[in-house]
Amino acid sequence: MRADLPRFDLSQSAEQLRVSFRFDEVVRLRESYAVLDEGTIVAILEQAAAFATDTLEPLNRAMDAQGAQLRGGRVHTAPGHREAWAAFVANGWPSIDHEAGYGGQQLPLPLCLAVQEIFDRACPAFGMLPVPQRSAARLIAAFAAQDVKEALLPALASGELGATICISEAGAGSDVLQMRTRAREAPDGWRISGEKCWISYGDHDLTDAIVHCVLARSDDGTAMRPEISLFLVDTRVAGQDGVQVLRTEEKLGLHGSPTCTLAFDEAPATIIGERGRGLAQMFVMITQMRLAVSAMGLGIACAASDVALAYARERRQGGKPGDPQPIVAHADVRRQLLELTARTQLLRGLMLNIANLAELAAHGEDPADRERCAALVQWFLPIAKTFGADSAFANSSGAIQVLGGAGYTGEWPVEQSLRDARVLSVFEGTSGIQAIDLLQRRVIRDDAGLQVFLALARADAGDTPLTRCLELLEAAASALKAASPADQDAGAAAFLDLAMLASAGWVATRFVTLPGAGQPVAHMRAAGRYWLDRIEGRSAMHHAEAVQGAGPIAHFAAFA
Ligand SMILES: Cc1cc2nc3c(=O)[nH]c(=O)nc-3n(C[C@H](O)[C@H](O)[C@H](O)COP(=O)(O)OP(=O)(O)OC[C@H]3O[C@@H](n4cnc5c(N)ncnc54)[C@H](O)[C@@H]3O)c2cc1C
Secondary structure (H helix, E strand, O other): OOOOOOOOOOHHHHHHHHOOOOOHHHOOHHHHHOOHHHHHHHHHEEEEEEHHHHHHHHHHHHHHHHHOEEEEEEEEEEHHHHHHHHHHHHHOHHHOOOOOOOOOOOOHHOOOOHHHHHHHHHHHOOHHHHHHHHHHHHHHHHHOOOOHHHHHHHHHHOOEEEEEEEEEEEEEEOHHHHHOEEEEEEEOEEEEEEEEEEEEEEOOOOEEEEEEEEEOOOOOOOOOOOEEEEEEEEEHHHHHHHHHEEEEEEOOOOOOOOOOEEEEEEEEEEOOOOOOOEEEEEHHHHHHHHHHHHHHHHHHHHHHHHHHHHHHHHHEEEEOEEEEEHHHHHHHHHHHHHHHHHHHHHHHHHHHHHHHHHHHHHHHHHHHHHHHHHHHHHHHHHHHHHHHEEEHHHHHHHHHOOOOOOOHHOOOOHHHHHHHHHHHHHOOOHOOOOHHHHHHHHHOOOOOHHHHHHHHHHHHHHHHHHHHHHEEEEEEEEHHHHHHHHHHHHHHHHHHHHHHHHHHHHHHHHHOOOOOOHHHHHHHHHHHHHHHHHHHHHHHHHHHHHHHHOOHHHHHHHOO
């Protein structure tokens, strides 16, 4: 028997959404958002929490114990998965953030991510199917022809059609340009041939069909710099001969989510968008998926910190002989718990703020403000993705520490959390690649987002220690701009750490000034104060490492 997760704190989630940056403006952006008064928001979160507790939590254990399996060339999901998916579809959950014109409920992104957190807290492997569905829908809405939109978008919104993102190949992971999958233009349309690996939900028995969003070379294969275009492969058209599952991976965690190697063999495909602009266009999908990793990280981090807090209130060790105290009374345990809960709250705050900015960038009225919001989203994206990934793993590991030996056993859900969380800093672009992306593209090439962030955060920082952290962030950015490429590469990871600290610090300064006396606000204020109390020393350390240059890395020569 495994211990249950503590109940999800709905009031905390609803309050954080309500006070998130410019949420009051977001609910006025579109007609479908106007229905979102406080009562409706709480009702939606309540329904999500009930589904998570009743259906997803038990499934999480079953999926971990018996993952998806490849039999007879098809992937069969774990026992109970099909029934849970059918209930998810029947309750309308896949459609919440799809466009109203194509059968969606068109709810705002911050609310959709708040709902995703609840589902991922209960069962992260389950949530890995709806995420590519909704991200593919955005991609198709942005680039496909009208008839393709009409054929695919309603089926994605209803949950009848699965979706994947097919980028990775054995020889092309971070280095996408190495891809070998080819697209050939035949008289009756495009054909795709090649192997894509590690494709999440590349095959399954939950939907009758899947639309694969595939990047492939559309040149003749001889160009030095490949021409990469974006294609849709619909399994209803391609059939089992066109797309075959060669294998599924045995992996550390997320056992319920099949990770497939797919062979495309002259599969009929539809090109979308502009030929040769596939990678740039795919970023519409990648952006959604990276934000979703942040929400997934939050779900896992929240589960771990909730388990740790509940356990520490019950477990008695230390204190007077014969009268042991609950371990939550010990300063060292409090230190650990604060780190876990503060991370959870600040990550949630940051993710919701970014989601609001994404809404304002897409639907705001003022073009200059839309541009500022878009620059901020670009700046925050690698930060949110990495902060989510790091928090999921750090909180799972930290929760095991608080639980002691019990945490390491299967009796508690945190050992599974640790295994499930580990991949978040690998897929959707490794943390190393996020750090390089942030430094090269968002600081050195175009620092518009950084400048907007600095102005915004300075205005909120007042005389808090965030001001010093922002000075160090700006100084590190200037030093790295002027540094050699080797020094830039060496400092990128520490710069990302500093940027995460500052971004969460911005959320913290907004938390500490929140008015009101209720418990959710008290939690936010405490999390914010703790973060700001720690920020100076931590930012000094990350700044020093960011600007230190490649010198220390030269020691690797001894091992090369
Ligand atoms: C469970 C799971 C699910 C996945 N789902 C999907 C999916 O649905 N669709 C899909 O397309 N892919 C998927 N992937 C693949 C995933 O996106 C890749 O694993 C990831 O992009 C990293 O590629 P790689 O594994 O080849 O690592 P590599 O690129 O080989 O990187 C290995 C290490 O080298 C570092 N590195 C690489 N290049 C550089 C560089 N230029 N500078 C500095 N450091 C560098 C990396 O940071 C990393 O630490 C999935 C992977 C897993 C494990």
